[in-house]
Amino acid sequence: MTQPGFDPQRCGERVLALVRDAKVVTIAAPFITVSGIEPLLSALSDECSLEVITRWRPDEVAAGVSDPRVLDLVNQRGGTVALHPVMHAKAYIADTRALVGSANVTSNGLGWHRPGAVEILIETAADEPALVSLLTVLRGTSVAASETDRDAVLAAAEILPPAPLRAPTEATERSDWLPTYRPPEVLWRVYTGQREESVAALVRPELAALGVPAGLVSEEAFNKYVGAILRQGFTGRIARECSNLTTMKAVQRLVELCGEMDRTIDDPADSWETLAAWIAHFLPYYQRITGGTRLIG
Numbered sequence: 001m002t003q004p005g006f007d008p009q010r011c012g013e014r015v016l017a018l019v020r021d022a023k024v025v026t027i028a029a030p031f032i033t034v035s036g037i038e039p040l041l042s043a044l045s046d047e048c049s050l051e052v053i054t055r056w057r058p059d060e061v062a063a064g065v066s067d068p069r070v071l072d073l074v075n076q077r078g079g080t081v082a083l084h085p086v087m088h089a090k091a092y093i094a095d096t097r098a099l100v101g102s103a104n105v106t107s108n109g110l111g112w113h114r115p116g117a118v119e120i121l122i123e124t125a126a127d128e129p130a131l132v133s134l135l136t137v138l139r140g141t142s143v144a145a146s147e148t149d150r151d152a153v154l155a156a157a158e159i160l161p162p163a164p165l166r167a168p169t170e171a172t173e174r175s176d177w178l179p180t181y182r183p184p185e186v187l188w189r190v191y192t193g194q195r196e197e198s199v200a201a202l203v204r205p206e207l208a209a210l211g212v213p214a215g216l217v218s219e220e221a222f223n224k225y226v227g228a229i230l231r232q233g234f235t236g237r238i239a240r241e242c243s244n245l246t247t248m249k250a251v252q253r254l255v256e257l258c259g260e261m262d263r264t265i266d267d268p269a270d271s272w273e274t275l276a277a278w279i280a281h282f283l284p285y286y287q288r289i290t291g292g293t294r295l296i297g
Contacts, residue, residue, distance in 0.1 A: 011103040011119045012110030015092050016043050022094035028053040028138060029090045031060065031104035033067045039112060040105070041077055050079030053138050054105075055087050056149070058156035058228050059213055065106065068150040082142035083149065083232035085211065086175065089134055090121075098126045140261050141175045143236030148285060152231060156224035161217050176234045176261045177209045182274050184281040187226065188219050227282035234261075239279050243286055243297035247272070250294070 005014070019025050020043045027040070032054045044050060052074050060066040071081050092099045103109045103119035110116065124131060143149075181187075181203055189195045190203040191212065210229050216222045230236065238257060242250040251272045258265050265271050276295050280288035287296045 007111070008118045008120060009116040010111040011101070011121050012039065012112055014121055015040060015099060015110060018092055018094045018097060018099055019043055021045055022048055024049045024095055026051040026053070026091070026093040026135065027105060028087065028135070029105045030055045030088055031065045031106055031109065032070050033065070033106045034070055034073065035112065036104070036106035036110055037070050037073060041073055044077065050074060050077065052079060052081045053084060053087065053142055054081065055085050055232060056083060056153040056228065057085060057211065058153055058225050059160060061153055061157040062160045068153050071145050071147070071150050081145040082139070083145050083236060084138055084142040084175070085229045085232040087138060091131060091134065092121070093126050093131070096126050098124050098128070098131055100124060100131060137175050141234040141237065143232060143240055149231045152224070153228045156221070156228040159221045159224065161215055176258065176263055178235065178271055179206055179274055179278050181206050182277055184278045188222050191216070191222060223282055230278060230282055235275065238275060239283065239286065239295070239297065242272070243295040245294070247294050
C-alpha cells in the first residue's frame with residue numbers, strides 16, 4: 001500500500017502540482033522526451049520563466065530515451081535549454097520549493113502512462129545547499145542549446161550502428177573537463193587500435209571523458225559522436241563564447257570561465273590551442289584560421 005499522494009509510479013502528479021502557477025521553474029534531468037515534458041509545459045502559466053538542463057548523447061537519442069526536439073517545445077513557450085553531457089541529476093525547482101530524486105522527464109519516469117517506472121521524488125527547499133551547489137555547477141559548465149546543436153545530435157544518432165552500443169567503462173571526473181591531447185585526429189586511430197600503446201595510453205582518458213561507446217564502425221560516425229558531445233557542457237560554452245575572438249582575447253576568456261569554476265590552468269594558451277584544434281576538427285560549423293588559433297563560428 002502506497003502513502004496517499006506518493007505513488008512511486010505516478011511521480012508526475014507531484015511535479016504538476018509543484019510547477020502549476022509557479023513564476024520560475026527549472027527542470028534538470030538527463031532524459032527528457034517530448035511526451036514526457038508536454039504535460040508539464042501545459043501546466044505552466046504564461047508568465048512562468050522556464051529553464052531546462054539536460055544532455056543529448058547520440059546513443060541515448062537513438063535509443064529513444066532522450067529527444068533533442070524538446071528544444072522546439074521549450075522555445076515555443078519562451079524557455080531555454082542548456083546541455084551538459086555528463087549530468088545525471090533529476091531535479092524540479094519551482095520558486096521556493098523543489099523535488100529531487102530519480103524520475104526523468106519521460107512518460108515512463110513520470111508515470112503519464114501505466115505501468116510507470118518505480119521512482120522517488122523528495123521535496124526540499126529551493127535554497128537547500130546541495131541543490132544550490134548542483135545548479136551552480138550545471139549552469140557554470142553548460143551551454144545553451146541551439147537548433148544547430150539539435151540537428152547535429154540527431155544526425156549523429158541517425159548513423160549509429162543498429163546493434164546496441166556498449167557503454168563506456170569510465171566517465172569524466174570533472175564537469176569542467178577540457179581536452180589535453182593533440183592532434184585530435186589521433187582519437188579515431190586509438191579508438192580503432194591503430195596506434196601504439198604509448199600513444200593509446202595518453203588518448204584513452206580523453207575517450208573516457210567523452211563517454212565514447214564501443215561499436216562505432218566508421219570515422220564519420222565517430223567524429224559526429226565526438227562533435228555532438230563537444231557541443232555540450234563546458235567545452236560547448238567555451239566554443240560559443242571564444243570563437244570570433246582574437247587568440248589573445250579567447251585565451252583571456254578561457255581563463256575567466258575556468259576561474260568561475262575555481263579551476264587554474266597551467267598553460268592557458270596551450271589549453272586554448274588544444275581545444276581550438278578539437279573544435280575545428282570535430283565541429284564542421286567552426287573554421288580555424290590557417291596558421292593561428294582563432295576560430296570563426
